[in-house]
Amino acid sequence: MYDHYSGALYGIILRIVQSKEYTEEVIQDVFVKIWNSIHQYDASKGRFYTWMINIARNTAIDYLKSKGFQNELKNQPLPDFVYNTTELSTVNNSSDYIGFNNVLEGLETDKQELINLAYYQGYTQHEISEKLKIPLGTVKTKMRNALMKLKDLLKDYQ
Numbered sequence: 354m355y356d357h358y359s360g361a362l363y364g365i366i367l368r369i370v371q372s373k374e375y376t377e378e379v380i381q382d383v384f385v386k387i388w389n390s391i392h393q394y395d396a397s398k399g400r401f402y403t404w405m406i407n408i409a410r411n412t413a414i415d416y417l418k419s420k421g422f423q424n425e426l427k428n429q430p431l432p433d434f435v436y437n438t439t440e441l442s443t444v445n446n447s448s449d450y451i452g453f454n455n456v457l458e459g460l461e462t463d464k465q466e467l468i469n470l471a472y473y474q475g476y477t478q479h480e481i482s483e484k485l486k487i488p489l490g491t492v493k494t495k496m497r498n499a500l501m502k503l504k505d506l507l508k509d510y511q
Contacts, residue, residue, distance in 0.1 A: 362405060363376060363380055366379045366383070366409055366412075369410065369417065370416065375416065382412050383412050456503070456506050460499060463495065467481065467495055471496065
């Protein structure tokens, strides 16, 4: 019975559940239900294949509505790309899509360094102060001046 009908039932379940993994779970349940309730089949009401399709359809719908399935959807693992920091890193200069490095070259070297540390490497102003060994107030003033200069340079790109 499985060899003859599993392909057709699998296709029906897959269209409802839309996941190969879940379809495999549901098809097992379907054949167990068919096996356990074969005595309920009445040939005068319809074909055997139609009866099995109804069981498969109802089981797939019940599976989608089940609390276990709903909870599993909520608790999906994070995709691998979330942990791949090299692809998401803004330090990668090859991903300079808008030519921002060219704009940064219009700044003085010390201002470029501040922008790089703060926005590309994620340093706080306090951390920049410690790294460059300059007072925090100086970092804040230079950062403000760098951002104002950068704003002027970006006016040409709007």
